[in-house]
Amino acid sequence: EEEEEDYILSGWNCRRRSNQSTLYINMSVSNKPSLLQSTALGGTAAMFAVNFTHPIELVKTRVQVSNEGIIATCSSTMRNEGFSAFWKGIPWAYCREGSYTAIRLGAYAPVRDAIGAGAPDAPAHMKFLAGALTGAVGSVAGNPFDVLKTLSQTNKSESLPLMSLVGKMYHDQGIGGFYRGVQVNIMRAITLNATKMGVYDISKGYVVDTTGWQRNSAKTAFCSSFLAGFFMTVTVSPFDRVRTALMNQPTDAKLYDGMTDCLVKTVRNEGILSLWKGFIPIWARFAPMATLQLLTIEFLYSSFGFKGI
Numbered sequence: 001e002e003e004e005e006d007y008i009l010s011g012w013n014c015r016r017r018s019n020q021s022t023l024y025i026n027m028s029v030s031n032k033p034s035l036l037q038s039t040a041l042g043g044t045a046a047m048f049a050v051n052f053t054h055p056i057e058l059v060k061t062r063v064q065v066s067n068e069g070i071i072a073t074c075s076s077t078m079r080n081e082g083f084s085a086f087w088k089g090i091p092w093a094y095c096r097e098g099s100y101t102a103i104r105l106g107a108y109a110p111v112r113d114a115i116g117a118g119a120p121d122a123p124a125h126m127k128f129l130a131g132a133l134t135g136a137v138g139s140v141a142g143n144p145f146d147v148l149k150t151l152s153q154t155n156k157s158e159s160l161p162l163m164s165l166v167g168k169m170y171h172d173q174g175i176g177g178f179y180r181g182v183q184v185n186i187m188r189a190i191t192l193n194a195t196k197m198g199v200y201d202i203s204k205g206y207v208v209d210t211t212g213w214q215r216n217s218a219k220t221a222f223c224s225s226f227l228a229g230f231f232m233t234v235t236v237s238p239f240d241r242v243r244t245a246l247m248n249q250p251t252d253a254k255l256y257d258g259m260t261d262c263l264v265k266t267v268r269n270e271g272i273l274s275l276w277k278g279f280i281p282i283w284a285r286f287a288p289m290a291t292l293q294l295l296t297i298e299f300l301y302s303s304f305g306f307k308g309i
Contacts, residue, residue, distance in 0.1 A: 031305050031306055031307065032109075032110070032113065032306065032307050033109070033110065033301065033304070033306045033307075034110065035107060035110040035111075037304075037306075038106045038107060038108075038109055038110050038306075039102050039103055039106035039107050040102070040106065041106055041297055041300045041301065041304070041306075042101065042102045042103070042104075042105035042106020042107065042108075042297055043097065043098045043099075043101065043102030043105075043106060044296075044300060045105065045106075045292075045293050045294075045296035045297040045300060046097035046098070046101035046102060046105055046293055047094055047097045047098055048292070048296055049097075049288075049289055049292035049293045049296060050090075050093050050094065050097050050289075051090075052288065052292060053285050053288055053289040053292070054086070054087055054089075054090050054093050055086035055087060056281060056284050056285040056288075057093075057153070057281075057285050058077075058085075058086055058087075058088060058089070058153045059073050059074055059077070059086075059281050060278045060281035060282050060284075060285055061150060061153045061154060061244055061248075061278075062077070062153065062154060063277065063278040063281055064240075064241055064244045064245070064277055064278045065154055065244060065245070065248050070280060070281055077156075080156065081156065088152050088153055088155065089148070089149040089150075089151075089152030089153045092145045092146075092148040092149035092152055093145075093149050095142075095145040096142045096145035096146055096149055099138070099141040099142040099145060100138040100139060100141055100142025100143075100145070100146070100189070101138065101142070101293070102138070103134055103137055103138030103141060103142075104131070104134045104135045104137075104138035104139075104189060104192075104193040104197075105134075105193075105197075105293055105294075105297060106297070107134040107137070107138075108130055108131055108134050108193070108197045108309070109307075109309050111130045111133055111134050112126075112127060112130035112197075112201070115129065115130060117129070117130055120204075120205045120215070121205070124198065124202055127197065127198045127201045127202060128194040128195075128197075128198035129194070130197065130198075131193040131194040131195070131196065131197035131198050132190040132191075132193060132194040134193055134197075135189035135190050135191075135192060135193025135194065136186050136189055136190050138189060138193070139182070139185045139186045139188070139189030139190075140182065140186065143178065143179050143181070143182045143185050144178035144179065146181070146185060146243075146247060147169070147177070147178055147179075147180060147181065147247050148165055148166065148169070148178075150244060150247040150248055151165065151169075151247070151248070151251070152165065154248050168251050169251050172251040172252045173251060173252075177251065180246055180247065180249065181243050181246035181247045181259075183258065183259045184239055184242045184243045184246060184259040184262070185243055187239055187259070188236055188239035188240060188243050191235050191236055191239055192232055192235070192236045192239075195228070195231050195232045195235045195236065196228045196229075196232050196290055197228075197309075199224075199227060199228040199231050199232075200224050200225055200227075200228040200290070200294060200309070201309060203223070203224035203227045203228065204220055204221070204224045204309070207220045207223050207224055208220060215308070216298070216302065216308045218295065218298075221294055221295050221298050221308075222291060222295065224294075225290045225291040225293075225294040225295065226287055226290070226291055228290050228294070229283070229286040229287035229288075229289070229290040229291065230283065230286075230287065232286045232290065233279060233282050233283040233286050233287075236282070236286075237275060237276045237278070237279055237282055238275035238276065240278075240282060241266065241274065241275050241276070241277055241278070242259060242262050242263050242266065242275075245262050245266060246258075246259070246262050263275075294309070297309070
C-alpha cells in the first residue's frame with residue numbers, strides 16, 4: 001500500500017507518495033502573502049498606476065486652488081508650461097505611492113485577515129475597519145511626499161530641483177513643515193481607504209452573486225473597482241479640498257491654524273458646496289486609479305501564487 005506524506009512547499013499544500021517523486025498540489029488552498037510581501041506588491045501596483053493618473057491629479061489640484069475650470073486649467077497649463085508640465089511632481093508621487101499607497105493598498109488583505117474579516121461574508125464594518133487602519137498608517141508615512149508633490153504640482157513657474165524644494169521647506173518651517181496638513185490627511189486616508197477597500201471587497205461578492213463570474217476574474221475586479229472609485233469621490237472630496245488648501249500654503253507663510261480653521265474659512269468664503277470643488281477631476285482620477293491599482297495588485301497576487309483580495 002502506498003504511503004502519502006503531507007507537507008508545505010512555498011506556501012502550497014502538497015502531497016507526495018512515498019514511492020513516487022510526483023508532487024500533487026492542492027490548488028483549492030491558496031498561499032496568502034505576508035504583510036511585507038503584500039505591501040511591496042501594493043507599492044509596485046501603485047507606482048505603475050500613478051504614471052497614468054498623475055496628469056489628472058495635477059489638473060484636480062490646480063482646479064482646487066484656483067478659480068479656473070477644468071478646460072481652462074488644461075489649456076493654460078499646456079499653453080504656458082508645455083505637455084510635460086502635467087507630470088510635474090512625479091518623483092514625489094513615486095515616493096508617495098511607494099510609502100502611503102503601498103501600506104494602505106498592500107497591507108489591507110493581511111490586516112483584514114488578521115482581524116478576522118477575510119471571509120467573503122465577514123461583517124462589512126470589519127472590512128471598513130481594516131481599510132481605515134491601513135489608510136491611517138500609510139498617510140503618516142507618506143505625508144512629507146504629499147506636501148512636496150502638492151507644492152510641485154501647483155508651481156506654475158520653472159520647476160525647482162528636488163533637493164532645493166526640500167531644503168527650502170526645511171529652512172522655512174523645519175521638520176513640522178513636512179507634516180502640515182497631517183491631521184486632515186489622516187482623516188482623508190481613513191475615509192478613502194475604508195471606502196475604497198471596503199466597497200471593493202464587498203462589491204466583489206455582489207458582482208459574483210449577480211453575474212456568476214469568478215471572484216478572482218478581471219471582470220469582477222474591474223466592476224468592483226469602478227464602483228469603489230465613485231464612492232471614494234463622494235466621501236473623500238471634502239477632505240481632499242481641505243488637505244490641498246493646507247498643503248498648498250507657501251513655505252514661508254501659514255494661512256490656516258489647522259484642519260478646523262481651514263474648513264471653516266473655506267465654507268465661510270466659498271460656501272459648503274466648495275468642499276466638492278474639483279469633483280469631476282477627482283472622480284476622473286479616482287475611478288481609473290482605483291481600477292488600475294486593484295487590477296494590477298490582483299494580477300501581481302496571481303502571478304506570485306497568492307490569493308487575491
